[in-house]
Amino acid sequence: MSVALFGMDRADIGLAGLAASGGLIAVGVGISFWRGLGLERSLLWAALRALIQLLIVGWALQLVVDPNDSLIWSGVWLLFMLAFAAWTTAQRAAEVPKVFALSLLAYALSGVVTLGVLFGFQVYELEGRTIVPLAGIVVGNSLSATVLVSRQILEAASEQRGVIEGRLALGLSARDAFQPHLQRALRTALVPQIETTKAVGIVALPGAMVGLILAGVDPADAVMVQISVMYLVLGSVATTTTVMMMAFHANSSHLLNSSVDSDAVTLCLAQCDRAVAWLAAWNVLAW
Amino acid sequence: MASSTGFSLLEVAAGPAEAPILTDITVDLPEHGITVIVGPSGSGKSTLLRLLNRLDDPVGGAITWRDEALSAMPPPTLRRQVGTIFQRAPLFEGSVLDNFRVADPEVSGERGRHVLEHVGLSAGLLDRDAATLSGGEAQRMCVARALLTRPEVLLADEPTAALDIDARIAVEGLARQLADEGIAVLWVSHDTDQVRRLADHVLAIVDGKVAAFGHLSELDMHADPIVRRLIGAPA
Structure with missing residues (x-):
């Protein structure tokens, strides 16, 4: 079995899509604030850290996934x-x-x-x-x-x-x-x-x-x-x-x-x- | 001092090297009868017992058993000749027979029933889940399990400390029976009544050193009042 991974449509959600999905974090922060869970800071930090880590990984992956490399x-x-x-x-x-x-x-x-x-x-x-x-x-x-x-x-x-x-x-x-x-x-x-x-x-x-x-x-x-x-x-x-x-x-x-x-x-x-x-x-x- | 020597300890030190629990232990332990090891809490009684089946090794000195250096004996070989029972009976998963098979994978049901009766338990317990045994039954089952390796010495680390009086007397009776059958018993205790009931010989450890060793009747007249108190000597 050889799975064709090429030729697939690119899923480009764009910055607007990314920001919209980030709105879900705001919902979580709001619930935490409302219920007095004290997790607002942790939620924001986790979301920011994941964003930065994955952006770095995405950039670095470009260096290795190029078929010419x-x-x-x-x-x-x-x-x-x-x-x-x-x-x-x-x-x-x-x-x-x-x-x-x-x-x-x-x-x-x-x-x-x-x-x-x-x-x-x-x-x-x-x-x-x-x-x-x-x-x-x-x-x-x-x-x-x-x-x-x-x-x-x-x-x-x-x-x-x-x-x-x-x-x-x-x-x-x-x-x-x-x-x-x-x-x-x-x-x-x-x-x-x-x-x-x-x-x-x-x-x-x-x-x-x-x-x-x-x-x-x-x-x-x-x-x-x-x-x-x-x-x-x-x-x-x-x-x-x-x-x-x-x-x-x-x-x-x-x-x-x-x-x-x-x-x-x-x-x-x-x-x-x-x-x-x-x-x-x-x-x-x-x- | 007994004429026949089992374990010989020469200038033994044990515990952390920087702060040993036992220091300069030199004694020849008899090969027959019941020797009770007494001492205040933390004096190193259990530490001493663990050296004799190599659950721990000394940090100084030498131990021999029948003139053979313990350090030269493979621990599994030594431990099948020197059985051990603990304060809390370690029960393995499964039935009593499953427990016996850890000691002897070839043990038959007939031998299992025989060894149960030998320690004063009903042969019908063989198929019982070991976890359902009472404290006294569990301790005697552990003695039976240890006997399956045909030990020549039995080390007992306060085996009755967690038992009620009836179970305690039953286990003590079993120890006397085994001693009479030729299995030397080294028994750690801090119960003076038990010392009086059980001991042929007494080794008193105080502050990690040998304070006294000898026949119980000899130590009744020992000069050190701490020793006399440890063995419950008559006033």
Whole structure:
């Protein structure tokens, strides 16, 4: 399947349209003022910040989506996204040793798997116009799931310590003692995405599809794109959280401050490196 | 001092390196009977117990078990020989049998029922959801679970602190039964009545150091009044 994204009508709402949609913010501010919520300043700041951020991103995207530009710029953009996502994860789960390297690896592996399939099977053409937005979807969705799974695991290491030590005291390794909590955290991270995927089109019309329809694309084509995006999101979240779970699994002893398997992280990194290399080779073959 | 030594601690320090909870602990713990570890709150009793199954490692000194350095023993191997029961019984999800299978994945229903009866519980509890057990039943189920690894020592960290008197007496009776069967019991307590009921030997820890160690009757005449108070020595 190759979706034609070119030749679509441009959706130009103009400054007047932008200002009119901004009026909705004024409604929100008015309600906040009326009900004494004290959110006026936050609403205005959020709206202004989103406007500035997206204008900058829109300007920067023009640099990479031009078919005449080198794909190197898309690659640079991609690397920046990966590094930023890993840095964000490291900020949210600072207690986990080597979390920056582990999450960077997880995002990279997720990108290789999901984008490898989409580009390898030529669902989309390999160009800046497709690489950057699709990678953004992969990294953005993986980021929230990874932070969620990381926090869940850290909470388990703290709040369920008695139960985990109960398993350790029976002679289980740190990895085995922690395994049920890792599985629970992974389920917690994946279930919302699965539910969202099941409810799509019934409860809500997803953003990519709405955007394409507003831009004048035929709804049937928009649906095809949306389905591929949903699968992309589900696949990327599953891949990233699974890699993170493997890393946490190898890292269990550190999390529990126990005296077992201190070299486990290094071992896991080596295993993941091999997995990345294997998948890269697979993608080359897929081309 | 007992003639047969299980754990030997030599100049052991534990806790944060900059402010150890335990310092200079040197003692040989007997391999038989019940040794009760007493001391004021925060004196390091539980910390000491956690060193013996390597839930924590010392920051100084050396610990051996039957002349083998603990630091050289893989923790999972050590922990199957040195069972532990905690103040709050850690219950795993599922039935009592599911709990047993964490200790021994191969355990049969027959063995499960046998070990339940061994700790004074009804064999009919095997299929009960572990979360529905009473406090006393849960603690005895944890002892049964620990017995499935066939330990030679049982560490007990104030296991009756949260139990009513009947359940407390039942768990104490179980400890005595296991000691009589040859499983050494190291039991942390701050209940002087319990010390009098249970102890063959007593190790008194005060301010992170060994204040006294010996047979209960010996310590009844100890010169330090704090030690005598900790074991409820007759006036």
